[in-house]
Amino acid sequence: MTRTQSPRADAVRNRKKILDAAREQITRHGSDVGMDEIAATAGVAVGTLYRHFPTKKDLVTAVVNEHIAQLTEAAESAQARQTAGSRALEEITDLLTRLIEATATNHAVKAAAHSLGADLVDKDAKARGAAAIAALIAAGQSDGDIHQDVTVDDIFLLFSTAPADQSPAERARWLTLILTGLTTHSRVTDGTANPCR
Structure with missing residues (x-):
């Protein structure tokens, strides 16, 4: 049961980190900020970001x-x-x-x-x-x-x-x-x- 819950908990945490990072980076740098920079700020892999948000x-x-x-x-x-x-x-x-x-x-x-x-x-x-x-x-x-x-x-x-x-x-x-x-x-x-x- 723990194995099935952990990925979901991680996914929720990663999504929140990505949203927080996107808000911060776009506020600082505008819409031209790259997805790579947002992922780095969130502390997640770029692939993780794209799994949550394809574009x-x-x-x-x-x-x-x-x-x-x-x-x-x-x-x-x-x-x-x-x-x-x-x-x-x-x-x-x-x-x-x-x-x-x-x-x-x-x-x-x-x-x-x-x-x-x-x-x-x-x-x-x-x-x-x-x-x-x-x-x-x-x-x-x-x-x-x-x-x-x-x-x-x-x-x-x-x-x-x-x-x-x-x-x-x-x-x-x-x-x-x-x-x-x-x-x-x-x-x-x-x-x-x-x-x-």
Whole structure:
């Protein structure tokens, strides 16, 4: 029984190492980075990399869809906390902060995927994330914190246009301005959003 489980465990570990290495190398060097370099960074043989991902397009698509799955999980967790009693606006603010930072981290990978023609969207994960965000928006609107015309598409538009290549301070400033447009609350004098006012 151990013999049949070990290869599977090794395969799972190798896949994770490859995905981590691909994310790191593409972020550093762009879509031109070679599969050999990715394999070396992962500490696996090139043949092992190709067994998991026959083409670079397959590899980059997997990295991006792993990113989408993590964002979906964050949205569903935020919705679960809101359902359990936390304030919807606090969850939306925290979620936007996390998603923008995650997008900044994976910006180069997404750009590489686009240049390679890789499919960026796991449709099931996107649908689940959209449902969670829609529930948060509806709860925030019911609380009187979110403008009634805000939609899930608006949130996706924010993700797609976020200044991912800017500094953390500039991303934070962007979020402050965005929250002012989404919420019914004004900003406080120090220039930060005041979602709990």
